[in-house]
Amino acid sequence: MTDLVSIEHITQRFGASLALDDVSLAIQPGSYTVLLGPSGSGKTTLLSILGGFLQPSAGRVLIDGADCTTLAPAKRPTATVFQDYALFPHMSVGGNVAFGLRMQGVAKDARVAKARDMLRIVGLDQAFDKKPHQLSGGQRQRVALARALVVEPAVLLLDEPLGALDLKLRRQMQDELKAIQKRVGTAFVHVTHDQEEAMALADHVVVMNHGRIEDEGAPERVYGRPATRFSATFMGESTILDGRVGADGRVATALGIFDLAGGNAGQMVHVAIRPEHVQIGPGIAATVKDVVYQGSFKRVAAAPAQAPEVALLARLPAYAAVAEGSAISLQIDPAQVILLAD
Amino acid sequence: MARAISILYALAIYGFIFLPVAVLVLFSFQGTLFPIPPFNGPSLRWYQAVLNDARLTDGLVNSIFVAVLSSALATLLGFLSAWGFARFTLPASALLRGFLTLPLTVSYLIIGMGLLIFFNWLGLPKSLAAAGIGHVVINLPLCFAIIYSQMGEHQANIERAARDLGAREWQVLTLVTAPMLWPALFAGFFLSMTFSWDEFVIAFLLTRFETTLPVEIWNLLRAGLNPKTNAVGALVFGISILLAIVFELVAFRKRPQ
Numbered sequence A: 001m002t003d004l005v006s007i008e009h010i011t012q013r014f015g016a017s018l019a020l021d022d023v024s025l026a027i028q029p030g031s032y033t034v035l036l037g038p039s040g041s042g043k044t045t046l047l048s049i050l051g052g053f054l055q056p057s058a059g060r061v062l063i064d065g066a067d068c069t070t071l072a073p074a075k076r077p078t079a080t081v082f083q084d085y086a087l088f089p090h091m092s093v094g095g096n097v098a099f100g101l102r103m104q105g106v107a108k109d110a111r112v113a114k115a116r117d118m119l120r121i122v123g124l125d126q127a128f129d130k131k132p133h134q135l136s137g138g139q140r141q142r143v144a145l146a147r148a149l150v151v152e153p154a155v156l157l158l159d160e161p162l163g164a165l166d167l168k169l170r171r172q173m174q175d176e177l178k179a180i181q182k183r184v185g186t187a188f189v190h191v192t193h194d195q196e197e198a199m200a201l202a203d204h205v206v207v208m209n210h211g212r213i214e215d216e217g218a219p220e221r222v223y224g225r226p227a228t229r230f231s232a233t234f235m236g237e238s239t240i241l242d243g244r245v246g247a248d249g250r251v252a253t254a255l256g257i258f259d260l261a262g263g264n265a266g267q268m269v270h271v272a273i274r275p276e277h278v279q280i281g282p283g284i285a286a287t288v289k290d291v292v293y294q295g296s297f298k299r300v301a302a303a304p305a306q307a308p309e310v311a312l313l314a315r316l317p318a319y320a321a322v323a324e325g326s327a328i329s330l331q332i333d334p335a336q337v338i339l340l341a342d
Numbered sequence B: 001m002a003r004a005i006s007i008l009y010a011l012a013i014y015g016f017i018f019l020p021v022a023v024l025v026l027f028s029f030q031g032t033l034f035p036i037p038p039f040n041g042p043s044l045r046w047y048q049a050v051l052n053d054a055r056l057t058d059g060l061v062n063s064i065f066v067a068v069l070s071s072a073l074a075t076l077l078g079f080l081s082a083w084g085f086a087r088f089t090l091p092a093s094a095l096l097r098g099f100l101t102l103p104l105t106v107s108y109l110i111i112g113m114g115l116l117i118f119f120n121w122l123g124l125p126k127s128l129a130a131a132g133i134g135h136v137v138i139n140l141p142l143c144f145a146i147i148y149s150q151m152g153e154h155q156a157n158i159e160r161a162a163r164d165l166g167a168r169e170w171q172v173l174t175l176v177t178a179p180m181l182w183p184a185l186f187a188g189f190f191l192s193m194t195f196s197w198d199e200f201v202i203a204f205l206l207t208r209f210e211t212t213l214p215v216e217i218w219n220l221l222r223a224g225l226n227p228k229t230n231a232v233g234a235l236v237f238g239i240s241i242l243l244a245i246v247f248e249l250v251a252f253r254k255r256p257q
Helices: A043-051 A093-103 A108-121 A137-149 A167-184 A195-201 A219-224 A229-234 B002-028 B045-052 B054-087 B093-105 B108-122 B128-149 B153-164 B169-180 B182-197 B201-206 B213-222 B227-252
Strands: A005-014 A017-027 A032-036 A058-063 A078-081 A155-159 A187-192 A204-209 A212-217 A239-245 A251-253 A256-258 A268-273 A278-293 A297-304 A312-317 A327-332 A338-340
Touching: A005 A043, A017 A043, A017 A212, A032 A043, A032 A195, A043 A078, A043 A155, A043 A187, A043 A204, A078 A137, A078 B153, A093 A108, A093 A137, A108 A137, A108 A167, A137 A167, A167 A187, A167 A195, A187 A195, A195 A219, A204 A219, A204 A229, A212 A219, A212 A229, A229 A239, A229 A268, A229 A338, A251 A268, A278 A312, A297 A327, B002 B227, B045 B054, B045 B227, B054 B093, B054 B128, B054 B153, B054 B169, B054 B182, B054 B213, B093 B128, B108 B128, B108 B201, B128 B182, B128 B201, B153 B169, B169 B182, B182 B227, B201 B213, B213 B227
Parallel strands: A032 A187, A032 A204, A078 A155, A155 A187
Antiparallel strands: A005 A017, A005 A058, A204 A212, A239 A251, A239 A268, A251 A256, A268 A338, A278 A297, A278 A327, A297 A312
8 A cells, every 4th residue: 555645754943942853654545643742742743744834844745656845735635624723704604615616716506516515524514604603613613624625635634623622522523523534535634632532533643742753553552552651651541660671581570570572681671551451459569549530430549568659550440449548459460561662 | 969070071071072063063054154153044055155166076076086095005005014014924023013103103294295305306296196195104004003903813824724725825815814804904994084084284285286175175264264164174074974983883893703
């Protein structure tokens, strides 16, 4: 399979600061790629470079095999859904959606028909003659999506598209986005700092930090087997332990010895343990330091007796009788302990 | 007691501002030859005299002509310069913006004199066009300031969206930027109209044979006071009020977000 978009060694400097540091990334046709990272990680900068709103300091962007690095936004086969939607306030919803076709010189009847079709796909065909200010946030979001999709871009870029919506609407729009992407088959590149959103939407998640790609792959892989300490803590929570690889290749930590492949004898390493892989059971005696009731489960931080400086995170059933200060015995699923690369 | 005083005070202030105008308008309806008490109207004979005076009606038409064209030009130039300053990083941007708005603080007399000397040097004759250019000079800073204040980052993003969808720069300006800013453009245009409409000094210095209404009124006044001057003054005042009302309606109307 050839890459739809190929980002090659992109570096972006703003004055003295390095926003992107030698980033390379491939995007497949029809895929849903999510760029995930905290603010300042370079994810939005990378999206701006893809959309043509920024010229990188170094590196190339190839779309469909053609070098687009210095091509203006209008000339490249991308369309962007902006965080604040950026709808044209003086035009009707239909006028907004048809704008791109109007710029291409499509005749009025044809572009109205296409705009109606696209509004039907996003579920807003009855809003054709309304003005943007008459719509709710979620509806404006859909208009922005329809406006970008109607020009049939090779890649649709979404800059924190759900950031302005409340949580319930965000989860609902998330499902719709995924469904729309499946229906139109366009490759989506979506920027967010919400890891739940990333996992729900992505075929391919790209974790970014300090202008570099920390980890990328299928969300199951990135969550289950994070490559780096950063992605283990940013993509969900983890307990991170220092470890040392012994002569037999096993990793010794403050909470026991784990059979993990990949380390060299004598090397200092980190291991990550996901909270759902820590359960009540024989093994590690600990004192409960903190309990947060989350409805469907309890998030517990405990200090093991053998290593009180460690805050061991556990996801315990909601009915578990744990209270701050009480003694508890915990068990780590050794098959799920993750050896981190850095 | 305190309430009575404040009402009296308010009446005194509004009386101070509007009494002269009220007297002017009242005596424009005078029936006899002199605009002095006792009032013996109402009569429309002086309005008829104004409308029969070709110099005054020509002045009226010239004034409208100069006001509309100079205001349109000032609004266009103000819009383009506001767009330039808001959307591009320019060297010494704050200083250049300062220079652009500086004419607001310079007296019309100085601007008029400067233009007179400059046009003389260029060999440009005194004319309505020269006065119109003068009015662009005084109104451009105003239009710039009004329009610039309304250009935000949110709109920059909307322009970016238009460009992303294939709009060329002139299409962005005409199809997106200008329509989005139309309240500011209208406000700039109508405020410029009111200023151009009753501007005297620059028009006086820069016109000769064909001239604007304020200059014609000045010529009329030199021959002495009569109710005809009141009538033409009342007309000028009425049109100014009309322009001001349009400006207020456009500029301070509550707009949906």
